[in-house]
Amino acid sequence: TRRAGRPVPRAPDLGRLVKDRPTPGVVTCRRGADKGRWRGGEPQRQALLRQAIVDGVEYDDLEDDVAAAIPRYGDTKRIVSHHDFDHTPPNLEEIHERLCQLDPDVVKLVTMANKPADSVKMLELVAKSKVPTVGFCMGEFGLPSRILCGKFGSPFTYASFSRERELAPGQIPFEDMQRLYRFDFVGRETKVFGVVGDPIGHSLSPLIHNRGFAHDGIDAVYLPFRVPKGEFAATLEAFNRLDVRGYSVTIPHKEEAANYARQRDEDVEACGAANTLVHDDDGWRAANTDQEAALASIRIGLSDDGEDNVPLTGRHVPVLGAGGVSRGIASALMRAGAVVTLANRTAERAAELAAEIGCRHVGWDHRGTGHPQVIVNGTSVGMHPDVDSTPFEPHWFREGTVVFDTVYNPENTLLLKQARERGCHTVSGIEMFTRQAAVQYEMFTGASAPIDVMREAIRQGISAVQL
Ligand code: NAP
Numbered sequence: 001t002r003r004a005g006r007p008v009p010r011a012p013d014l015g016r017l018v019k020d021r022p023t024p025g026v027v028t029c030r031r032g033a034d035k036g037r038w039r040g041g042e043p044q045r046q047a048l049l050r051q052a053i054v055d056g057v058e059y060d061d062l063e064d065d066v067a068a069a070i071p072r073y074g075d076t077k078r079i080v081s082h083h084d085f086d087h088t089p090p091n092l093e094e095i096h097e098r099l100c101q102l103d104p105d106v107v108k109l110v111t112m113a114n115k116p117a118d119s120v121k122m123l124e125l126v127a128k129s130k131v132p133t134v135g136f137c138m139g140e141f142g143l144p145s146r147i148l149c150g151k152f153g154s155p156f157t158y159a160s161f162s163r164e165r166e167l168a169p170g171q172i173p174f175e176d177m178q179r180l181y182r183f184d185f186v187g188r189e190t191k192v193f194g195v196v197g198d199p200i201g202h203s204l205s206p207l208i209h210n211r212g213f214a215h216d217g218i219d220a221v222y223l224p225f226r227v228p229k230g231e232f233a234a235t236l237e238a239f240n241r242l243d244v245r246g247y248s249v250t251i252p253h254k255e256e257a258a259n260y261a262r263q264r265d266e267d268v269e270a271c272g273a274a275n276t277l278v279h280d281d282d283g284w285r286a287a288n289t290d291q292e293a294a295l296a297s298i299r300i301g302l303s304d305d306g307e308d309n310v311p312l313t314g315r316h317v318p319v320l321g322a323g324g325v326s327r328g329i330a331s332a333l334m335r336a337g338a339v340v341t342l343a344n345r346t347a348e349r350a351a352e353l354a355a356e357i358g359c360r361h362v363g364w365d366h367r368g369t370g371h372p373q374v375i376v377n378g379t380s381v382g383m384h385p386d387v388d389s390t391p392f393e394p395h396w397f398r399e400g401t402v403v404f405d406t407v408y409n410p411e412n413t414l415l416l417k418q419a420r421e422r423g424c425h426t427v428s429g430i431e432m433f434t435r436q437a438a439v440q441y442e443m444f445t446g447a448s449a450p451i452d453v454m455r456e457a458i459r460q461g462i463s464a465v466q467l
Contacts, residue, residue: 014051027052028061067102080104084111088118100131107133113142117238127152138169144223150186194223197250204461205248208437211457215450232256246444247277261286271331278443291332293435301402301427313337317374320391322349325406326378331357343367368396377405382413390414399423408433409462
């Protein structure tokens with residue numbers, strides 16, 4: 001029925017809702033002021049919460065301001081909850097203490113994280129609470145805490161039914177919570193790894209590493225940590241309290257990660273950027289696995305039998321692009337003895353980089369000249385959704401040349417399609433992406449990486465992004 005154009009809210013038939021439930025259930029009914037959908041009166045709402053107890057539902061969620069008015073009865077457990085959608089308040093412990101006074105079986109404390117360290121504060125509170133506490137933070141900064149609360153003692157966590165129905169900011173779909181992060185296996189001993197960057201939402205790294213851990217039965221979880229520029233060092237200091245053992249590092253933190261570490265491998269020393277941090281007895285060690293992965297990808301292309309140890313000495317290699325990826329690959333190729341020629345759309349950038357690493361450069365219009373043995377595309381041309389573009393004219397290819405495209409989305413770029421049509425050997429960016437992750441995985445776990453499983457995970461991740 002409608003009155004003055006607005007639907008009259010009808011009380012839900014709780015008995016029908018909870019009848020034949022396949023699992024223990026939690027009954028929650030949130031007011032509009034708490035970002036819920038209840039539009040009826042407060043007495044009716046509380047009657048519903050009481051009815052849940054009478055019906056013997058396993059858990060009833062009672063906000064802290066009504067918990068005292070709804071007494072304990074029967075076997076129903078009381079979740080006494082407090083939500084703060086704006087921030088993680090400085091008096092978190094005081095709020096928690098107050099909730100503990102309201103006869104809870106479980107305390108639920110959920111606040112908005114406005115910086116990565118908010119999650120640390122919350123998880124420390126969960127760890128030392130005497131009353132079982134489900135405590136985590138909302139928002140993208142808080143996402144890791146929704147999973148890590150399991151490590152620090154929360155009896156359960158919250159997830160959304162489906163990708164389309166996020167009920168709170170940063171909520172993780174049930175399927176990801178189960179299959180990607182394996183929440184059921186996250187416990188006190190679970191080792192924590194993750195990727196730091198900003199933005200981080202579309203990173204495929206959690207998928208690749210978690211899939212590897214699951215395959216190898218390793219008690220570890222890998223999380224996306226959004227960390228804004230300028231907050232890298234302070235955040236890592238705070239995250240030390242979460243016992244994070246290793247990071248993948250991406251834009252915009254690669255240079256800062258190199259400086260942050262106490263030790264740096266040869267590739268990091270050479271290019272001043274790190275994509276990996278691992279914690280050992282001497283503190284943080286920085287590595288750059290991108291370069292090793294790129295060289296291995298090129299070597300595979302050059303070899304007849306898929307081996308990745310073919311020498312690169314004296315090979316002529318034009319590198320297209322002068323951004324971060326090209327810089328790393330060109331400098332690694334130089335150190336491996338290759339003869340590198342840079343070409344970049346913006347000529348000055350190529351000239352500057354060439355002067356820095358001591359290689360040749362040519363104008364963008366001359367990138368198809370010479371008789372190269374390997375061509376590397378380090379530009380973003382051809383990347384999804386710009387899939388009909390290529391940085392190279394098809395008639396410039398010569399049969400037998402190795403063409404390595406760092407673009408991995410899509411796997412089969414126009415550049416690679418045209419190269420194959422002209423009889424070239426091709427290697428896709430998937431190979432580099434898989435290998436840089438595999439080297440990280442080995443540094444993180446000390447075990448050899450399930451490289452085929454990881455490659456397949458990337459392929460699946462990419463097809464999901466393209467949908
Ligand atoms: P970047 O620093 O932004 O550099 C982008 C490069 O692409 C620059 O040289 C830029 O030239 C060039 N470029 C962009 N649009 C162009 C166009 N329309 N025509 C000609 N050149 C163009 O990016 P990056 O970090 O080096 O990453 C480059 C690509 O590497 C990414 O797009 C990604 O596909 C790939 N990648 C692969 C992996 C892997 O593991 N396989 C990992 C990371 C990245 P200007 O200087 O003229 O702007």
